[in-house]
Amino acid sequence: MVDAPLTLALPSPEATGRLAERLGVRLHPGDTLLFEGPIGAGKTHFCRHLIRALLEHDEDIPSPTFTLVQSYDSPAGEIWHADLYRLGDVSELVELGLDEAFETAICLVEWPDRLGVMTPLSALTISLAPDAMLEDTRRITFTWSDPKWAARLEFLQDD
Amino acid sequence: MTDTLTMLGLESSCDDTAAAVVRRSASGAEVLASVVIGQTGLHDAFGGVVPEIAARAHAEKLDVAVRQALDDAGLTLNDMDAIAVTSGPGLIGGVLSGVMCAKGLSAATGLPLVGVNHLAGHALTPRLTDAIAYPYLMLLVSGGHCQFLIVRGPQDFTRLGGTIDDAPGEAFDKVARLLGLPQPGGPSIEREAMGANPKRFPLPRPLIDRDDCNLSFSGLKTAVLRTRDALVAEFGGLTRADRADICASFQAAVCDVLADRMRRALARYLAENPVTPCVAVAGGVAANMAIRARLEAVAADLGAQFVAPPLKLCTDNAAMIAYAGIELFEDGVRHDLTLSARPRWPLDTSQAALVGSGKKGAKA
Numbered sequence: 109m110v111d112a113p114l115t116l117a118l119p120s121p122e123a124t125g126r127l128a129e130r131l132g133v134r135l136h137p138g139d140t141l142l143f144e145g146p147i148g149a150g151k152t153h154f155c156r157h158l159i160r161a162l163l164e165h166d167e168d169i170p171s172p173t174f175t176l177v178q179s180y181d182s183p184a185g186e187i188w189h190a191d192l193y194r195l196g197d198v199s200e201l202v203e204l205g206l207d208e209a210f211e212t213a214i215c216l217v218e219w220p221d222r223l224g225v226m227t228p229l230s231a232l233t234i235s236l237a238p239d240a241m242l243e244d245t246r247r248i249t250f251t252w253s254d255p256k257w258a259a260r261l262e263f264l265q266d267d
Numbered sequence: 268m269t270d271t272l273t274m275l276g277l278e279s280s281c282d283d284t285a286a287a288v289v290r291r292s293a294s295g296a297e298v299l300a301s302v303v304i305g306q307t308g309l310h311d312a313f314g315g316v317v318p319e320i321a322a323r324a325h326a327e328k329l330d331v332a333v334r335q336a337l338d339d340a341g342l343t344l345n346d347m348d349a350i351a352v353t354s355g356p357g358l359i360g361g362v363l364s365g366v367m368c369a370k371g372l373s374a375a376t377g378l379p380l381v382g383v384n385h386l387a388g389h390a391l392t393p394r395l396t397d398a399i400a401y402p403y404l405m406l407l408v409s410g411g412h413c414q415f416l417i418v419r420g421p422q423d424f425t426r427l428g429g430t431i432d433d434a435p436g437e438a439f440d441k442v443a444r445l446l447g448l449p450q451p452g453g454p455s456i457e458r459e460a461m462g463a464n465p466k467r468f469p470l471p472r473p474l475i476d477r478d479d480c481n482l483s484f485s486g487l488k489t490a491v492l493r494t495r496d497a498l499v500a501e502f503g504g505l506t507r508a509d510r511a512d513i514c515a516s517f518q519a520a521v522c523d524v525l526a527d528r529m530r531r532a533l534a535r536y537l538a539e540n541p542v543t544p545c546v547a548v549a550g551g552v553a554a555n556m557a558i559r560a561r562l563e564a565v566a567a568d569l570g571a572q573f574v575a576p577p578l579k580l581c582t583d584n585a586a587m588i589a590y591a592g593i594e595l596f597e598d599g600v601r602h603d604l605t606l607s608a609r610p611r612w613p614l615d616t617s618q619a620a621l622v623g624s625g626k627k628g629a630k631a
Contacts, residue, residue, distance in 0.1 A: 152485065204358070
């Protein structure tokens with residue numbers, strides 16, 4: 109079992125992508141990942157690799173910045189990729205159907221601070237931070253309170 | 268078929284709520300009225316557009332928009348031949364409101380209903396504005412979309428490629444955010460870049476020289492971030508000249524990427540020997556003079572006509588939906604009260620089939 113919080117250094121975008129794929133195949137409907145980090149930290153890059161690992165067939169994974177939500181069908185279940193940066197009010201989450209999706213889909217949420225009281229308690233928070241010295245390196249920190257993640261993230265210790 | 272077709276169009280798939288009346292006669296297509304109840308004033312200086320998510324807000328504005336469009340045109344519902352409505356792709360609440368409103372109008376008046384793909388509306392706009400002939404090449408930049416299409420008919424699109432990550436408008440918005448410039452990013456960055464040095468900062472040209480028509484802008488945004496942070500680390504901040512030079516260097520990189528990809532897409536299109544070669548660019552990207560000049564040069568170089576519809580018909584509007592509705596109507600397309608809203612709806616369905624996605628294809 110691993111304990112929260114867990115921090116790793118990822119030396120390249122490729123390493124970030126591989127980690128995202130390995131995490132992706134371990135997700136089930138009802139799992140929510142919250143992505144924190146500044147613009148350019150690699151949040152969408154991480155999500156794109158994770159989604160691609162779950163899709164049966166390669167398809168475009170556009171950034172959800174304009175549309176707020178992009179959804180995908182995968183053999184593992186429906187995937188919701190949300191970018192809440194443009195969200196005006198927390199009540200709009202219900203209009204989007206995100207509260208329902210938290211129960212029924214695999215949800216990846218960028219800019220989750222907009223969720224406020226609607227933040228799912230069972231979510232896994234993933235913080236991405238650029239390294240001050242090494243430009244391609246990202247520090248990734250996993251935080252959770254739901255014990256399901258301790259088992260789910262054990263693969264991180266395989267390396 | 269009647270000589271003259273008059274179409275009411277409704278659009279509410281994203282941020283704006285719109286209605287329009289377009290008439291096509293022997294002399295061509297004419298926008299009789301186009302009303303957009305938009306988000307103007309809701310651009311907060313550094314956050315970007317506030318989207319209209321609430322279905323109810325769209326529903327309330329649709330009534331007003333339809334009435335105003337009819338009044339502006341000096342016509343009534345009795346003068347319409349059919350009602351066209353965006354039935355996807357987009358935010359489901361907005362699309363549903365439009366579809367429900369159109370169904371209500373159709374049920375009350377007996378007018379036929381035509382469901383229109385929002386992206387088809389954008390892709391057919393050059394025919395509304397410039398009456399260009401099929402097939403033409405289209406660089407369609409709208410919202411999060413950026414794709415090269417060969418447009419062969421109102422229901423016949425071949426996608427040559429598109430962005431694999433951010434759309435250019437998004438890259439401009441995010442770079443503006445990184446540099447503390449106001450939203451929307453396109454105009455702010457263009458203004459800053461004017462007269463600045465585009466060669467000072469070496470930024471990447473993602474995917475250039477790859478033998479396809481795909482684009483990528485996400486890495487460029489990250490490179491701008493690094494450039495900014497390196498300057499801050501070394502000098503404690505950015506001077507105005509630094510910021511202007513970053514903007515110019517970024518804009519030059521976007522120009523190079525778009526020009527290179529456009530050249531490749533044009534070559535593929537021209538290989539089909541179109542009778543009147545024409546490339547159309549729709550979206551905010553054509554409003555950037557530096558980008559537009561580069562794309563025009565590529566078109567001229569390869570012997571294709573260049574068309575860029577006016578910006579007000581490139582942002583979301585209902586005139587394009589009414590016009591696309593006219594072409595679809597002439598193609599025999601009729602929908603009834605079973606018309607459903609589709610949050611995802613790729614233009615090129617053959618490609619969706621190619622990647623084997625029988626259920627839901629790529630949105631763009």
